[in-house]
Amino acid sequence: MSRPELIAPPEIYYGDIEAKKYTQNTRNQQIQADMTYRALELLNLPPDQPAFLLDIGCGSGLSGEILDEQGYMWTGVDVAPSMLEVALEREVEGDLFLQDIGQGFGFRPGSFDGAISISVLQWLLNAETSHPTSSPPHRLTRFFTTLFSALRNPSRAVLQFYPSSDDQIQLITSIAQKAGFGGGLVVDYPNSKKAKKVFLCLLVGRTDNQQVPKGLEGDEEATSKAQFERRRDRERSRSKSKKKSLKDKDWILKKKELYRKRGKEGVPKDSKFTGRKRRAVF
Amino acid sequence: MVRLITHNLLACHVKNCTVNNFPLEFKNVQLEIREAEFNPDFIRGFLPKLEWKALVDTARQLGDTSLPTEQPEMIDDEFLQNLHHVLLEIHVEEGSMICNNCKHEYPISSGIPNMLLAEHEIA
Secondary structure, three states: OOOHHHOOOHHHHOOHHHHHHHHHOHHHHHHHHHHHHHHHHHHOOOOOOOOEEEEEOOOOOHHHHHHHHOOOEEEEEEOOHHHHHHHHHOOOOOEEEEOOHHHOOOEOOOOEEEEEEEOOHHHHHOOOOOOHHHOHHHHHHHHHHHHHHHEEEEEEEEEEEOOOOHHHHHHHHHHHHHOOOEEEEEEEOOOOOOOOEEEEEEEEOOOOOOOOOOOOOOOHHHHHHHHHHHHHHHHHHHHHHHHHHOOOHHHHHHHHHHHHHOOOOOOOOOOOOOOOOOOOOO | OEEHHHHOOEOOOOOOOOOOOOOOEEEEEEEEEOOOOOOHHHHHHHHHHOOHHHHHHHHHHOOOOOOOOOOOOOOOHHHHHHHHHHHHHEEEEEEEEEOOOOOOEEEEEOOEEEOOOOHHHOO
16 A cells, blocks of 8 residues: 555545544554654653644644644644635544645744644655756755744754654755754654654754654554454454345445346435445344 | 635735735625634744734725734734734625736635736746
């Protein structure tokens, strides 16, 4: 399966349907939540102090919900209108902006106490048009310079992303450094293929405890995976066997059409309930 | 959900628009008042970040005159309450924001401002 950023630009890929799907998928929710908690941990904000954060690529507010829950004030930007619509429906607390981060922010200097971004940066790595302002280095430069000025000194920005090559990491970190950021990459579970997560931990200004944190090691997923393996297998086999015995909607419609053609009387009308799914019975 | 707290941080980011690009001016706005939880610590911590004159002018334009023209030295509870109301409870639902310098218009629909720029406006 190829990554979504290779299929279409974000505002098109996350249309109405995909935005809903993405938000309702419990696995996505779980991953997003985990990464948001981890990003907040890396952000290392002073405890018991209210903070004003920027959520870059807030999407439907999955990460924003956690910021609400933790008592932070936040502002979210995203380029996909459908995602923002879902966020409105979910009634998140933060202010939302329709904005292309590759075009830069217009926030005044020192506006935010920190910034997080979950699974976004990789979207900046594809050029959509041949215009010079659409090239990835130009967009990244614009993004990092305006983000740098929008952050308070000292503060941090934690950006989780999915790089597909070392060159991409190189490009992103070098541009971030040119924009004035310190810090670097934090890789969680570097030896696991699935649990591996890459965080770009950027530091603004210099204080004593501003050090790039260490990534988590070990094999977190190994234990949680095994517990569910058997049940998942059982459910899969059960659903498979059921599917074979059931006649689906197309089959029913075909049969009814056939009976009508033959002039059989009392063939039920087609409606939206024809051949609908039933709730699972235990 | 444009609240004055974010409006007060927002400047125009069109190419070569660097002077007199703050604050953006509201036009044809529809307001909605929604109550929010009062957090005096947050407001107090946010005070130094605010551009006071811009905030008061915008609040007056939107019809709220509870804030004094000069930022008071003594901060009492009533002042914080008023500030809380202006910053976090006034939501601009529809309308637009216009940059005084380059006249770029940022339309607001169902509470979300559209900050996208055309190709020639990108710095």
